[in-house]
Amino acid sequence: MKKICLSIGLLLTAHSMFAQSLEKMQWFNEPKKWSIKDSILTMQVTPKSDYWRISHYGFTVDDAPFYYATYGGEFEAKVKLTGAYKARFDQMGLMIRVDQKHYIKTGIEFVDGKYNVSTVVTNEKSDWSVTPLEKTPSFIWIKVVRRLDALEVFYSYDDKNYTMTRNAPLQDNTPVMVGLMAASPDGAGFEAKFEQFSVT
Numbered sequence: 570m571k572k573i574c575l576s577i578g579l580l581l582t583a584h585s586m587f588a589q590s591l592e593k594m595q596w597f598n599e600p601k602k603w604s605i606k607d608s609i610l611t612m613q614v615t616p617k618s619d620y621w622r623i624s625h626y627g628f629t630v631d632d633a634p635f636y637y638a639t640y641g642g643e644f645e646a647k648v649k650l651t652g653a654y655k656a657r658f659d660q661m662g663l664m665i666r667v668d669q670k671h672y673i674k675t676g677i678e679f680v681d682g683k684y685n686v687s688t689v690v691t692n693e694k695s696d697w698s699v700t701p702l703e704k705t706p707s708f709i710w711i712k713v714v715r716r717l718d719a720l721e722v723f724y725s726y727d728d729k730n731y732t733m734t735r736n737a738p739l740q741d742n743t744p745v746m747v748g749l750m751a752a753s754p755d756g757a758g759f760e761a762k763f764e765q766f767s768v769t
Contacts, residue, residue: 591766594748597635610636610749610763619754620664620674624694631669637748640768646747647712649728649764654679656756660687662711664750665720665739673737674750675722676711686724690737700734717741
């Protein structure tokens, strides 16, 4: 019995090392309007904001809202996304960030009236990949899994059946910022809601 209690205690301690309440996270580019209620982060996304470096467009931007905590080692992060997308390129999701020149952002991006699972991988310069969705869900789940020197990206309609869309390089043995990102590069902003965010 003591061994079982000890094992449970160790598991809870290990989980608490990774579990991060929203209230204890911090902002990079804090938006003017945001709130946390019942473990749900809702923000009004900053207009004309984005993350991108150099390639194709020739400019660098690093000014969209990002709410994060720092983690090391391997982990799984996921979140439920609901967005009132309005303008082309409105987007929200997860970001895994080392610094301004090295990050991965992934989530839903609204392009030409369609929802896409979008991933931008930035190593000095940014690339962009999109997976068009066959339907327009009211919400979607995004999950990332860090394994050694790579990050796997998945999406799901129900938090049960996940589809992988990307496997991208990510520096290993390096602490990273993990959190919630939204941007509105061409628009006037939109309401973004993040639910059931977890890092384990």
